[in-house]
Amino acid sequence: MLSVLIETHNNEEALARTLASLIGAAVEGVVREVIVCDRGSTDHTHRIADQAGCQYLAEGGIAAGVRQAKGDWLLLIEPGARLVEGWTEEVLEHASRTTGPARFSRARADRSPFLARVFSARRALAEGLVISRKQAAALCKSAASAEALARGLATKRLAAEIRISPPA
Template sequence: MVSVVIETRNDEEALARTLAGLVNGAVVGLVRDVIIVDHGSSDHTREIADAAGCVFLENGVFADALGQARGEWLLLLEPGSRLFEGWTEAVRDHVEVSPGPARFTRSRINRPPFLKRIFGGNDPLGDGLLISKRQAIALMKPGYGASDLARGLAMRQLKAEIVSSER
């Protein structure tokens, strides 16, 4: 149903935290596969991904992940992001009724202050991105990464929280 795609570069600890939160999705049959698009890690990122059963793409080309994804929907996350309990239901509800992209609700634990949200730089993947594989392929351009794909999209907000990475 959903393929998770995570871009990494020397993110072994952050990746482990994110992957741990996805276990429930795999158990209930929501997560079909996890694809790690690596951009030249020199730490143990590959070993973490292999131990978790992820597909590991060393070349750092995001478009290759779209071709290998088995799910009809993609869940794009940053390493270090953690999904709160109830995320599987929110994702399942969205993919069953809505054709458009969605993002998670930023948890109050690490929500930036009001003025920073208004005037600060926007992290397009800070709240994750749930998008159909078909739409992602249609929007894809040469050299695009996950953040580029998320930038400027009108998205619904899921009723599930995320703690974004501290990038």
């Protein structure tokens, strides 16, 4: 049902934390596959992906991952981000009733004060992105990275929470 795409560059430890948060959803059959789209890592990112049973793409970036994905819906997530338990139900409900993209809500521990949010640079992929494969494929034609694909999209806010990855 859901293909998870993680774009990474020298993030082996962060990737391992993110993959651990997806195990329950894979066991339930919600996560069909995880595709790691590498951007030239020199660490052991490929070993982490291989040991976790992920598909590892060394070339082509996020566009190659979108083309290879089998799920009708994609979850794009940063390495280091962790989905909070209970997220699968919210994503399944969203996918069954709409065609538009959605983002997760930040976990309470990760919410910053209002003024800090207003004046800080925002990462478009910090809250993840749930998007149909068809829409992602159309956006990949003009987006060079997962961050670029996620930037500027009008999205619905899901009640499910995400623990964001720390800024690089």
